[in-house]
Amino acid sequence: MPATYLLGYDIGSSSIKASLVQSDSGKIIASATSPDKELPMDAPQEGWAEQHPDLWWEHLVKATHQLRQANAEALKQVAAIGISYQMHGLVVVDKNQQVLRPSIIWCDSRAVQTGEQAFNELGQDWCLSHLLNSPGNFTASKLRWVQANEPQIYEQIHKIMLPGDYIAMKLTGEINTTVSGLSEGIFWDFKSDSPSDKLLDYYQIDQSLIPEQVPTFGEQGKVQYGVAEELGLSANIPVAYRAGDQPNNALSLNVLKPGEVATTAGTSGVIYGVSDQLEYDSQSRVNSFAHVNYSQDEPRYGILACVNGTGILNSWLKHQLLLDRLSYEEMNQRAQQAPIGSAGVVVLPFGNGAERPLANAEIGAQIGGVEFNTHNTSHILRAAQEGIVFALKYSLDIMEAMGMEVNCVKAGKANMFLSPIFREAFANTTGATIELYDTDGAAGAARGAGIGSGEYANPEEAFAHLQQIDQIEPDSDKQSAYAEAYEHWLEALNQHL
Structure with missing residues (x-):
């Protein structure tokens, strides 16, 4: 056959x-x-x-x-x-x-x-x-x-x-x-x-x-x-x-069951958890939708926290600030030269429309705390990646206040998750283990078609060959430094809200 x-x-x-x-x-x-x-x-x-x-x-x-x-x-x-x-x-x-x-x-x-x-x-x-x-x-x-x-x-x-x-x-x-x-x-x-x-x-x-x-x-x-x-x-x-x-x-x-969490950081950044409870944020800063396996008999809700300015910020830095002189990999290497917290430089990555976690405020992107005699591009590049992570953490705090417990998140090894700095900052700021898989949205859609057409009997069969390729655990030696940097970032954000 x-x-x-x-x-x-x-x-x-x-x-x-x-x-x-x-x-x-x-x-x-x-x-x-x-x-x-x-x-x-x-x-x-x-x-x-x-x-x-x-x-x-x-x-x-x-x-x-x-x-x-x-x-x-x-x-x-x-x-x-x-x-x-x-x-x-x-x-x-x-x-x-x-x-x-x-x-x-x-x-x-x-x-x-x-x-x-x-x-x-x-x-x-x-x-x-x-x-x-x-x-x-x-x-x-x-x-x-x-x-x-x-x-x-x-x-x-x-x-x-x-x-x-x-x-x-x-x-x-x-x-x-x-x-x-x-x-x-x-x-x-x-x-x-x-x-x-x-x-x-x-x-x-x-x-x-x-x-x-x-x-x-x-x-x-x-x-x-x-x-x-x-x-x-x-x-x-x-x-x-x-x-x-x-x-x-x-x-x-393969995030389909209540309590499972996925994340992605492409143009926008998202944390997406599955629940079987009719949950919502009272200010609608985090949004709830019918998940792909939603049914009236077995409701499954996707709880979605979205930050619009994620990969688009990194792209803007590459094309506009750096004039395409560095590749994304070289930008990541340059960012690693700066310390955790970027020596006080803060980037608020909110320059891509109304931000739902900020109750639809449009505060624009901000780069602050720059000292001309101290900082260079490495600090700005690291602060940008940390700022994206901190914005996702801000959204995650809202989700956790709704009752969602996040100990482990799954992601495809793509976009911002290709960056070691981003992965480290995400794990240590959120305290969650990151599991990285070799998949993407197009491959997921193909496997979804296999489920829908009967090529696969069920989702378990469709994802039987899904391979985990990496795992990043929080590092107790670094978490306090990230916590301090996140508090500094929050102070800067609150000045604009």
């Missing part, structure tokens, strides 16, 4: 990634990323962030062509496709499935006031107990912003989608979404287990704009003939899994 393969796509705001996974062995046999440099984000006004969905599709095609060059025969043997995507974005299409405006993506802040007004007028207790969140700066509030500010576009909308729904539509020609997706857009009422009539009525949004729901794991449509020909696939392959990038990152690390 010939080997079968699973294809996963990760639709990020920085790049599009694709992975081919051999289903029996679980091995990643080919990976591709497009473009080579970060995708651009358009900012028509301060605090806005947009990307055109056509850009995602263009680079999905290019990444798939890279896979075809690497292993065309395996691509032809793909049995199912999974999609991971940047969360909270808004895509709107007309009856001909034509995009009506660029997507308002996750780090866009234009709808903050809209969501805050809804939070107060709908009632904070009702929002938190039914939606688990403030409507905040999420997809529903972004749609309300379009309705209020671009009525001529709103009138043409046939369906609204999240970024992953758009990619599935391009592949299959069908428009649908998932419960997990609707919950991340703050459209889902967890008490009625249905789209929220009360929120939609308040925002004057016609429920017909919401796509029909399909299971997170299961057939969501089949690849159209013309698309299959363009990509080098066989026609009628099922799209069998779809999830936002953070629930999918948790899946890729």
Whole structure:
């Protein structure tokens, strides 16, 4: 019997990634990323962030062509496709499935006031107990912003989608979404287990704009003939899994059970824990969504703490401050020359839109405590990495106040976790053991497709070959120094709140 393969796509705001996974062995046999440099984000006004969905599709095609060059025969043997995507974005299409405006993506802040007004007028207790969140700066509030500010576009909308729904539509020609997706857009009422009539009525949004729901794991449509020909696939392959990038990152690390925790530090940084309790933060600084394995009978909630300014800060330092003179590895080596605490230099990494852990404040990124006769680039580079870790620790403190105990976190060895400084700072500041695995979002989406298509009988089978490649334990000799540095960082943060 010939080997079968699973294809996963990760639709990020920085790049599009694709992975081919051999289903029996679980091995990643080919990976591709497009473009080579970060995708651009358009900012028509301060605090806005947009990307055109056509850009995602263009680079999905290019990444798939890279896979075809690497292993065309395996691509032809793909049995199912999974999609991971940047969360909270808004895509709107007309009856001909034509995009009506660029997507308002996750780090866009234009709808903050809209969501805050809804939070107060709908009632904070009702929002938190039914939606688990403030409507905040999420997809529903972004749609309300379009309705209020671009009525001529709103009138043409046939369906609204999240970024992953758009990619599935391009592949299959069908428009649908998932419960997990609707919950991340703050459209889902967890008490009625249905789209929220009360929120939609308040925002004057016609429920017909919401796509029909399909299971997170299961057939969501089949690849159209013309698309299959363009990509080098066989026609009628099922799209069998779809999830936002953070629930999918948790899946890729086999984080599915209550008490398990995943983390990632790409463009943004996230700590994501799984719970079976209906938990929420009273200020909605940490957010709760339906996890990928959520069901009414066995509810599983993803508790998500997100810091927008993570890898994007490191990228900004590389491209703008250092003018690309150092690679990321050289930046890490330079950072190691500075001591724990960066000799008093403090970096607040909040320069990428409204920050949820700060109650949607936009304080901008800050570099402080610099002494011209004492400090150099090594101190700033280390302070940046420590600042990212401290911002995640700030979010983790909120999660722990909700009752989540974090002793061990799982992460893919990628992005900021490639840095020894970052790993050391994370373990010693949080006190948690870090387990690193050889996986990524695209590979996780591929394995999710294997679960959804029946290639795997269950998640245990899907992740039987997941390999732990490193483990970082807190170092008692360094924890007090990191604790002192974190307190210094908190003092600087509180001056801006």
